[in-house]
Amino acid sequence: MGSQKPDDNSPLRINGAQALIKSLEMEGVEVVFGYPGGAILPVYDPILESPIKHVLARHEQGAGHMAEGYAHATGLPGVCMVTSGPAATNVVTPLADAYLDSVPMVCITGQVGLAAIGTDAFQEVDTTGITRSITKHNFLVTRAEDIPRVVREAFHLATTGRPGPVLIDVPKNIVDAGNPDAYFDWYWPESVDLPGYKPEMTPSETSIADAVALMMTAERPVLYVGGGVLKARGAEILIELAELTNIPVVTTLMARGAFPDSHELCLGMPGMHGNYTAITAIQRSDLLIAMGARFDDRVTGKVGAFAPDAKVIHVDIDPAEHGKVRRPESSVVGDCRISMEMMVAQLKANGAPEALADHTPWRQTLSGWQENYPVTYEQSVDGELLKPQYVLERLRDLSPRDTIVASGVGQHQMFTSQYWRFDTPYTWVNSGGLGTMGFSIPAAIGAKAGMPDRTVWAIDGDGCFQMTAQELVTATVSKIPIKVALLNNAYLGMVRQWQEMFYDDRYSEVYLSHDMPDYVKWAEAMGCVAFRVEEVSEVDAIIEKANAINDRPVVIDFRCVENENVFPMVTAGGSNDDVLVAPSQQPMLDKERGAAK
Amino acid sequence: MNRRPEDLAHHTLTVKVENKAGVLARVADLFARRGYNIVSLAVAPIQNENFSRITIVVNAESAPLEQIVKQLFKLINVIEIIELPADKAIARELLLATVEIAEDDRDDLIELVSRYDATIVADAQEMVTISLESDPSLVEEFETALEQYEITELQRTGAIALAKIGQNVRRVHI
Numbered sequence: 001m002g003s004q005k006p007d008d009n010s011p012l013r014i015n016g017a018q019a020l021i022k023s024l025e026m027e028g029v030e031v032v033f034g035y036p037g038g039a040i041l042p043v044y045d046p047i048l049e050s051p052i053k054h055v056l057a058r059h060e061q062g063a064g065h066m067a068e069g070y071a072h073a074t075g076l077p078g079v080c081m082v083t084s085g086p087a088a089t090n091v092v093t094p095l096a097d098a099y100l101d102s103v104p105m106v107c108i109t110g111q112v113g114l115a116a117i118g119t120d121a122f123q124e125v126d127t128t129g130i131t132r133s134i135t136k137h138n139f140l141v142t143r144a145e146d147i148p149r150v151v152r153e154a155f156h157l158a159t160t161g162r163p164g165p166v167l168i169d170v171p172k173n174i175v176d177a178g179n180p181d182a183y184f185d186w187y188w189p190e191s192v193d194l195p196g197y198k199p200e201m202t203p204s205e206t207s208i209a210d211a212v213a214l215m216m217t218a219e220r221p222v223l224y225v226g227g228g229v230l231k232a233r234g235a236e237i238l239i240e241l242a243e244l245t246n247i248p249v250v251t252t253l254m255a256r257g258a259f260p261d262s263h264e265l266c267l268g269m270p271g272m273h274g275n276y277t278a279i280t281a282i283q284r285s286d287l288l289i290a291m292g293a294r295f296d297d298r299v300t301g302k303v304g305a306f307a308p309d310a311k312v313i314h315v316d317i318d319p320a321e322h323g324k325v326r327r328p329e330s331s332v333v334g335d336c337r338i339s340m341e342m343m344v345a346q347l348k349a350n351g352a353p354e355a356l357a358d359h360t361p362w363r364q365t366l367s368g369w370q371e372n373y374p375v376t377y378e379q380s381v382d383g384e385l386l387k388p389q390y391v392l393e394r395l396r397d398l399s400p401r402d403t404i405v406a407s408g409v410g411q412h413q414m415f416t417s418q419y420w421r422f423d424t425p426y427t428w429v430n431s432g433g434l435g436t437m438g439f440s441i442p443a444a445i446g447a448k449a450g451m452p453d454r455t456v457w458a459i460d461g462d463g464c465f466q467m468t469a470q471e472l473v474t475a476t477v478s479k480i481p482i483k484v485a486l487l488n489n490a491y492l493g494m495v496r497q498w499q500e501m502f503y504d505d506r507y508s509e510v511y512l513s514h515d516m517p518d519y520v521k522w523a524e525a526m527g528c529v530a531f532r533v534e535e536v537s538e539v540d541a542i543i544e545k546a547n548a549i550n551d552r553p554v555v556i557d558f559r560c561v562e563n564e565n566v567f568p569m570v571t572a573g574g575s576n577d578d579v580l581v582a583p584s585q586q587p588m589l590d591k592e593r594g595a596a597k
Numbered sequence: 598m599n600r601r602p603e604d605l606a607h608h609t610l611t612v613k614v615e616n617k618a619g620v621l622a623r624v625a626d627l628f629a630r631r632g633y634n635i636v637s638l639a640v641a642p643i644q645n646e647n648f649s650r651i652t653i654v655v656n657a658e659s660a661p662l663e664q665i666v667k668q669l670f671k672l673i674n675v676i677e678i679i680e681l682p683a684d685k686a687i688a689r690e691l692l693l694a695t696v697e698i699a700e701d702d703r704d705d706l707i708e709l710v711s712r713y714d715a716t717i718v719a720d721a722q723e724m725v726t727i728s729l730e731s732d733p734s735l736v737e738e739f740e741t742a743l744e745q746y747e748i749t750e751l752q753r754t755g756a757i758a759l760a761k762i763g764q765n766v767r768r769v770h771i
Contacts, residue, residue, distance in 0.1 A: 320667035
């Protein structure tokens with residue numbers, strides 16, 4: 001491994017803490033989300049001289065989700081830094097979240113001094129052991145002079161191949177300015193040397209040719225697009241591929257925005273709460289082109305009944321995803337963007353679009369479904385509280401086109417995915433794989449820190465809000481003016497829905513109340529401008545007021561009906577063929593299904 | 598060589614890894630987390646001390662072998678994985694056993710020991726310690742045969758294996 005020294009040949013003598021901050025600067029880090037404490041104290045000292053901005057979260061979990069939100073919105077690795085012990089365990093949730101959603105993130109944790117490791121010292125936990133299965137990789141650094149190399153490797157690992165979180169555990173003694181052994185001659189490695197890590201970006205020509213051969217003859221193809229397309233910065237080439245082949249596109253929860261919802265080939269989201277057309281298009285397809293998607297159980301439903309007539313092309317950079325859930329007929333191991341570029345070239349060489357099978361009847365079938373079974377709801381009647389779907393429609397229509405939307409987890413998340421119109425990539429920030437309640441507020445702060453010129457709305461539920469609301473203090477103090485739409489239905493809505501549907505209306509521990517806490521007072525106490533909306537007639541005016549505020553965070557307490565359910569719905573473990581649509585549409589669907597039998 | 602039916606799902610993987618702290622834990626953790634069954638595991642540095650080789654006998658009934666190999670290969674410290682089918686591998690395992698032996702049974706035991714090319718490495722009249730280094734299936738057989746005596750202590754190392762010379766085996770590597 002080469003090393004670089006200053007031009008004057010006199011090596012820069014530096015301690016581990018200075019080296020850590022300098023290494024982050026070398027990696028181009030502009031903002032670190034963190035929380036100081038005992039073991040990481042020495043590293044917080046040189047931050048005072050660094051151009052890196054530090055955002056002081058109010059809880060380490062918040063710092064972790066902020067780093068994730070930053071990464072989702074910018075594509076750059078999010079960085080968080082916390083101390084040892086309880087701080088390390090508090091970032092376990094964001095690390096797991098980032099692992100399941102392949103979010104590039106580097107997390108630095110303080111650790112007790114090397115001599116104290118293994119003695120159950122104060123604030124000591126086995127951080128690398130705890131986080132082993134929820135990080136792409138982790139490091140326990142044992143020598144100050146290893147810090148630049150490890151930081152370089154960590155960023156390389158986090159951002160290349162299938163991205164993911166990487167943790168660096170830093171014992172206090174190697175960053176301690178008072179320890180002579182913590183000093184070394186600064187260097188910056190020119191390259192990384194990871195003999196066991198060489199992700200394959202470019203797929204083989206033969207795998208592309210095989211995939212394209214299937215695409216040429218398919219009559220009912222569907223592009224099943226997952227988060228991998230966004231990670232690969234592949235949205236543009238996806239449009240080219242879809243338009244060249246006239247193949248309709250579904251975008252999973254992780255891929256909302258990867259293909260414009262307003263595009264005529266876009267079918268929207270499949271899965272447990274996807275729309276009828278997206279779900280059924282997959283079920284009836286004869287070719288499923290999985291692009292950076294991983295056949296998650298929330299998409300497939302009962303695996304044995306998933307897309308029963310389809311051959312599968314699986315494009316994914318992670319070889320272990322191929323055949324994990326569904327064995328593909330054609331396996332393309334590589335970066336999604338590069339793979340799609342090669343596919344487009346190969347398709348053209350094969351005579352596309354003229355030489356492709358005719359998809360017109362298929363497109364007509366899909367249009368028919370879209371017409372009969374759009375996602376729909378019934379507006380509230382007089383005296384009733386708001387419908388969350390209505391609030392989302394108004395937020396969508398009254399906010400700028402490129403607004404970034406960060407969501408928590410539950411009904412409000414599904415409603416947002418269903419009712420927002422995602423026409424721009426990297427405008428949807430959510431917790432898909434882990435389903436982390438409380439994600440939205442800190443993630444929105446991270447997104448806004450990375451994209452300060454954008455409007456950022458956190459769409460939150462009342463359950464989620466109570467988990468991480470304290471980060472609104474961070475937003476106020478650090479001048480990161482996000483907006484929060486609190487869809488307050490007084491319940492843990494999704495759990496309530498399941499108890500209604502699968503537990504005979506036996507509601508167990510799901511009631512939260514509309515007004516305890518008083519969300520407006522709470523938000524105001526945290527420095528936010530806060531509004532409460534209870535009537536349809538007030539919705540637009542308050543949203544417009546909120547959108548006009550740019551110097552402080554805003555919270556709107558939208559008082560929503562208590563018993564709204566998310567439809568369509570595929571029950572857990574059920575077949576996608578048995579999807580339930582909106583109650584108003586179900587009789588027609590039942591009739592069609594009866595006729596088909 | 599007679600293999601027991603339950604051995605048919607057993608596959609030997611030799612995994613070359615970086616010789617760094619915590620690597621064995623990463624491998625063991627992966628198997629535990631994803632529910633893969635380890636039959637045996639042996640680990641030691643190879644000629645180049647920057648690397649170690651872990652020999653893992655896995656039960657592929659717990660998960661498809663291909664998935665096990667791919668997940669293992671995702672570990673950053675894993676350099677190379679070789680899949681060794683039984684007919685293409687030379688496998689060896691070491692067994693040590695201390696057995697209580699009545700005077701009347703001594704001749705039978707000595708006969709058993711010589712039949713398997715095992716060695717009596719310590720003899721204290723009523724107790725003997727036996728060592729056998731052999732193919733794992735023979736070690737398994739020998740252990741079963743020993744059970745007619747009173748076994749005081751028994752320890753096996755787990756298999757290690759190399760490809761037979763000239764055999765083409767599947768290698769997954771960078």
